[in-house]
Amino acid sequence: MTIGARVLKTGMAVALAMYLSGLLGFPSPIIAAVAAIFTIQPSISRSWQQVTDQLQTNFLGAMVAIAAVKLLGQTPLAVGFVCVIVILISIRLHMESSIGLTLVTVVAVMEANEQGWLFAVQRFSMVLSGMGAAFVVNALIFPPRPRKQFIAQVHEAYGQLSLLLRMAISNEMKEDVHRRETENLHQTLRKLQERYLLFEEERSLLPRRKLARARQLVLSKQLIKVLSQGVDLLDVVEEHYFSAPRAGEWAQRLDQQIEELTKYHEQLLLKLEGKMKPHASIEPEEEREARLIKQLTDYLQEDPGENKRLVFVASSMLEYAYHLRRLDRISDQVLQREESDAVGIE
Template structure:
């Protein structure tokens, strides 16, 4: 069983909220812990946005609940009707699930049966819920802050390595069909998670101009790395889909296909290694000249092979199109990475110095 950073932060935030509530003498410490559990978010930006939304929801829920109890009492039918109204209003303002849950919790907390004076009771519940929200925000900001830059790059590197490994196996007709289908499904899920991690990294805010500019440049490179990996995955799916047709084309062309794809894979790998700083910088030999796969010529040769057979002449054209798109994305990645390393050498990724293990959000 793995304990992710978010699990640890949730437990710590609840502990802090309940402890502070006891220190301050609040009678509803449990409510502070529940509010803290609702407020934990995967990054600081979302935590701040959630804090504001949930404080508003807390004010709204406690206020409406207190007014209804004061005017109509706390009969179960009245509570149910009030909950319906709160849900409708929250849905109108497109509040997220946690905010809606906290608003409902605030209403129920105020409308429960009690002998304490209503105003005093509402203040206690409001204070406890607000304390939990603030505790979660502070814990999320200072305890195990997420490093989405490092996490994103490692995820891209791992997924790309898996794709390229399966590409090499598939082009030589060594892959097991069920195993490859399973791996493609797994990799697609990993790519979806990478998109989500990229979104979280994009949401992080920097308040110094130098940091903002460095992040913007890295966002461009990360986005292109993801696009290139997606095209490599599309190429892998193409080889899996057209595996039988590839086996029927002339052996000579099969060798050319494997050689050119190997160059493409090699070029992709070199770019990732270069981004990590694991390849020596050579000013006399730029990245563009490391490998030169001739994919356009490969596509022309493929069409030429089937010129005499009208029926099957264009059968592998979809695969050729995927190869062209993959090659195009690699060339674009080469250009932007070369520009980044040339003009912003002092802002290199330099992940070699970052040995701290990053806990996943679970």
């Protein structure tokens, strides 16, 4: 079990919130600590968005709570009714993520309101101190690096995909191991999609950085597309190849083609890391793919109905190759622009 940066930062944010509560003379640090827990997010952009949403909904919730105490009293039914109203308002404002902390504010303010306005304002200030502590910790301590984490997960997903693709046709992997590795690959892809969303939410203030970031987003999206297409190829092989009559005759040819494509995929990732020699020729020969298509076409003419399952496999393989080549072109464009920008800065 590993302790991630977000886990550590949550603990630090809670500690800082409790310290501030004592420094500011608040009667209890609990509300500030709860606010800090709700505010910690996996990216600075999302954390800032959370703070702005929380400020709006918490202020609105506090006002509704104060008004409700004057009109309805401080009964449990009144508190429950106000919570329902605040939830509906938050949903209406598309700020569902702030509902939890807003309800904490509502209950705290209504519980303290009979002791006077100053006490209610103090409770609201406790919430603000916890939010501020969480944002400062998230921004200054181990600040999130969505791009770096995204690339690391791309390599992790490729490693899992490469292992499965290289053994897809030969079918040498044990059933339980294959199932487990496939589940891990799908889980990694889901995490990759989530990481891409975090990267997409990041904002740049400088125009030059905005353009560079836009190029990186296009590249990142294609990286995910290539991995997803590789997973689709795995699924097609599993569903159609082994059910095709006389599939064994094609095992070596298909296996060699997949081997070449996985090697191409690996070399593209190395090129993006700057580990390949400039102008190195890594693209597979399209003539081999053309020969494979012609051989398969001739084979299908013998019995189109029985052999069409191999068409699905070949089609998925060619689409994987197409998206790899598209990734290659996008990579070249991004790397060239980055070199141009670096020269311009110098």
